[in-house]
Structures are given as structure tokens and as C-alpha cells.
Amino acid sequence: MANQDFNLIGAIKVRSAEENDAPHLHAYCFPEKTGEQVAEELRTDLETGNGTYRLVAEASGYPIGQVTVKHSPTNPEIAQVGNLAVAGPFRQLGVADHLMGAAEATATANGVKSLEVELAPSEASVIQRYKDWGFIEKPVVVLEKMLEAEVEEAAAEAEIEVEVDDTDGSTEDEASENGDGQTSLLDA
Numbered sequence: 001m002a003n004q005d006f007n008l009i010g011a012i013k014v015r016s017a018e019e020n021d022a023p024h025l026h027a028y029c030f031p032e033k034t035g036e037q038v039a040e041e042l043r044t045d046l047e048t049g050n051g052t053y054r055l056v057a058e059a060s061g062y063p064i065g066q067v068t069v070k071h072s073p074t075n076p077e078i079a080q081v082g083n084l085a086v087a088g089p090f091r092q093l094g095v096a097d098h099l100m101g102a103a104e105a106t107a108t109a110n111g112v113k114s115l116e117v118e119l120a121p122s123e124a125s126v127i128q129r130y131k132d133w134g135f136i137e138k139p140v141v142v143l144e145k146m147l148e149a150e151v152e153e154a155a156a157e158a159e160i161e162v163e164v165d166d167t168d169g170s171t172e173d174e175a176s177e178n179g180d181g182q183t184s185l186l187d188a
Helices: 019-028 035-046 088-093 095-109 124-132 147-158 172-176
Strands: 012-016 052-059 062-071 078-086 114-116
Touching: 012 095, 019 035, 019 062, 035 052, 052 095, 062 095, 078 088, 078 095, 088 095, 095 114
Parallel strands: 078 114
Antiparallel strands: 012 052, 052 062, 062 078
């Protein structure tokens, strides 16, 4: 059989998400999650008044991509873009470009002046894609305090006997009058 060229014509439409989109979003965009997880996240995003807009890209009646725009809780002029996902076969067709354009239009229509996205430094190709859409890197400082380790260290220190230098001239007999043989650290 000879090679034949086919001209496929189709339309991709970007619209607001609906609750019945969950099974298709699960199948095409989030197969690593359970269907119930996708449905619950969608229900939460669709609740009125929470400042989240979820948009889907639809092809032939099926949602094949999506993005969320969520208002900042502290500044109504800032919104976070997130959960951008496009089904594999549609990634080369510019679906993500259409979703980002719709996200920008939705944000602007709702008073947003600035869009932000948080990405891990290891996601270099994704970072580049956002830069292609006009995002710029902001200098951000992220500080972390590991609390679990400090709790373990404090417990280990509590088991160590503390030697107190008795500089006020009291005798060992006076120290034993405090009850346990050690001078009170709170009195120092």
C-alpha cells in the first residue's frame, strides 16, 4: 500500500471545567491519581467563592488538557497558575499555549495583574516553557527548618548530664539541698 497523507481537521476549545469532566481529566491528564482524587480536586476547584478557576481544553467533546488559576489569599491582584496538564498526543498541537492564553484572559477579567507559578529548579524544560510564555524568574529565598531533627536533638541533649560550674562559692552540700544534686539552672 502506498503512503497516503491525511488532512485531519479538528477544533480545540478552551472552556470552564465542569464536574462531569473528572473521568476524562483522570484518563488523559492525571492517570497517576485515582479517579476519586481527580473528582474531589475538581469539586473543590469548582466551589464558588474560593478564587480558583479551572479551565479545560476540549477536543471532540473530551477534555484533553487543563490549567488552574487561583487568586492569592493575601493579594487579589496576584494569582497562581498551576496544574497545567495536556494529554500526550496533543502536546505538539499547541494546546498548552491555548490554555495559558485562556488562563491569562481569565485572570485579567477577574482583576489579576500578575500571574505566578512555582516550579522546582530541576524542571528546566518546564521553566523554559513558562519563560517562553513571558514569565520571568523572581529572586526568591526559601528557608527551611527541620523540626523533627530538632526534637530528636533536644531529647538526646536531655539525657546528657550537665555539669555546672559553681562560681558563686556554694559548696556541693548546698547544691544537694536543691533536691537532685544539681544547681537549679533556672536560678542562674
